[in-house]
Amino acid sequence: MTGKTLRVGVIGCGFFARNHLAAWADMEGVTLAGVCDLDPAKAASAASDFRAERAYADAAEMLDTAKLDFVDIATQMDSHAFLVGLAVDRGIPTIVQKPLAPTWEASVAIVEKARAAGVPLMVHENTRFQTPVRRAREVLDSGRIGTLNWARVSFRTGHDIYGKQPYLADAENFVLLDLGVHMLDVARYLMGEVESLYCQTRTVKQGIRGEDMATTMLRHEGGATSIVECSYASPIHPDPFPEMTLHIEGSKGSISLTPPYRMSVFADGRAESIDVEPAMFDWSEKPWHGAQESVARIQRHWVDCMRAGRTPETSGADSLKTYGLVFGAYRSARFGQPVVPFDREPANG
């Protein structure tokens, strides 16, 4: 695999896929061999905008004919089990967008199918690849703030997210599965695995189906506590969208991330302010550049892992730990009680 140009096919050419497509088109050592959408006009325009070899309207046809080294599925979650199945049945390594699937059982089934076939599977869980999150991880790894005690991972906005993603208004399980999956993954990535959690949800906006506010308290291995806040219903000025905020306290210091992309590290009695502004590419656009950079980074990570024969950070198996938190949070909110993550329940493990 080393050195060979890798052929990727992208399934789903909708709103968010344009970031995937731009990043693949930009990446050295990768050829956009095919793009596929049920809507032939979307596939055709993606092929022309991102110089793909061919446009398809049928995923199976692309997988059978485009001689792919891997496939990148950027459709909504209801189609993931079917599309991952098509790729895995053909032995084609697969990336699939978040959310992996609408239920815990369906998430496990997708991961298990790939595992049983020995086909590499990565969930495109990009937020942990954002510059500020990576920089926070580096500070934690340096040991400067000591043993972790407490954190808040927060994404609260009043931005109209329904304009570009109208389907969100109809999601039965909404903010935890759409945004919470990113924030809970960041909490895991920075604070470690989770032993138990307690969540409260609310539906604030009129006329939507699912919850648009969720507050989750996690107890991590080692005893640290974190609070993960997700809200699409917060009238805030100035609105931090699309940035998250972070606050982490350790035994010797703390880290705070506040918009616009400013990280404060307090350690050894000294405060330091670090610019964590994400990189811009020819194709990226403010204020989306943080997410766009993370898309390019996770795609680069996948290619590096493929070439080195390594398992990606957000492999299917690893991602189940994040989905164990998401579906655990729904159960906790429903019963009003703390729960263990789904992947830790003997019946589910």
Ligand SMILES: NC(=O)c1ccc[n+]([C@@H]2O[C@H](COP(=O)([O-])OP(=O)(O)OC[C@H]3O[C@@H](n4cnc5c(N)ncnc54)[C@H](O)[C@@H]3O)[C@@H](O)[C@H]2O)c1
């Ligand atoms: N990681 C992130 O930061 C991030 C941000 C936004 C959206 N997303 C996720 O990306 C996914 C897609 O969201 P979107 O807003 O781009 O949706 P979208 O509806 O705009 O695009 C999905 C596209 O997939 C196509 N499609 C569906 N089934 C197909 C099939 N069987 N074969 C071929 N094409 C098919 C549809 O025709 C559509 O064009 C969602 O899961 C969403 O949660 C992730």
